[in-house]
Amino acid sequence: MLDFIPLALLPILIFLIRVTDMSLDTLRVLFVVRGRRSQAWLVGFMQSALWVIAVASVLGHLDNLLNVLAYAAGFATGNVVGMRIEERLAIGHSHLRVVSPSRGNAVASAVRAAGYAVTELSGRGKDGTVSILTTSLRRRDIDAVRREVLQADPDAFVTLSDIRPLHRGFWRA
Numbered sequence: 212m213l214d215f216i217p218l219a220l221l222p223i224l225i226f227l228i229r230v231t232d233m234s235l236d237t238l239r240v241l242f243v244v245r246g247r248r249s250q251a252w253l254v255g256f257m258q259s260a261l262w263v264i265a266v267a268s269v270l271g272h273l274d275n276l277l278n279v280l281a282y283a284a285g286f287a288t289g290n291v292v293g294m295r296i297e298e299r300l301a302i303g304h305s306h307l308r309v310v311s312p313s314r315g316n317a318v319a320s321a322v323r324a325a326g327y328a329v330t331e332l333s334g335r336g337k338d339g340t341v342s343i344l345t346t347s348l349r350r351r352d353i354d355a356v357r358r359e360v361l362q363a364d365p366d367a368f369v370t371l372s373d374i375r376p377l378h379r380g381f382w383r384a
Contacts, residue, residue, distance in 0.1 A: 233289020314364035315342020
């Protein structure tokens with residue numbers, strides 16, 4: 212497939228194609244999970260075209276072990292690179308849950324002052340009454356809200372879940 216490339220450079224090219232292919236694969240899965248059909252189609256198209264080129268290049272030169280190693284290394288590296296890209300893009304929404312044994316009001320006030328909606332609930336933990344605070348937010352806002360929470364209550368128990376909003380609610384603009 213890439214017969215015009217000098218054989219010494221082929222492993223490097225296979226590695227780079229595979230890193231790109233797998234990075235796109237990670238993003239494609241993200242778009243599928245988030246229900247973004249057109250982006251999933253476009254990224255899937257590009258990813259599969261690169262995969263065909265990489266596989267054909269390896270199979271066309273099986274006598275060179277470096278090609279196989281480059282393919283495998285590109286696969287592994289592409290997974291990590293794709294994860295990094297996905298973290299940076301922070302596409303989608305998450306649900307943050309905070310359990311605060313004693314500073315729930317302070318946490319809720321701090322999060323609201325930062326411009327985010329918070330729902331407060333009362334709960335019972337092993338040591339007594341706790342405040343349970345929930346907020347749904349864009350993934351790109353997670354770090355800012357987490358800082359507000361931990362500044363108001365360093366002992367808070369914080370969990371995060373990815374969500375897919377269905378209907379209404381308050382979203383910080």
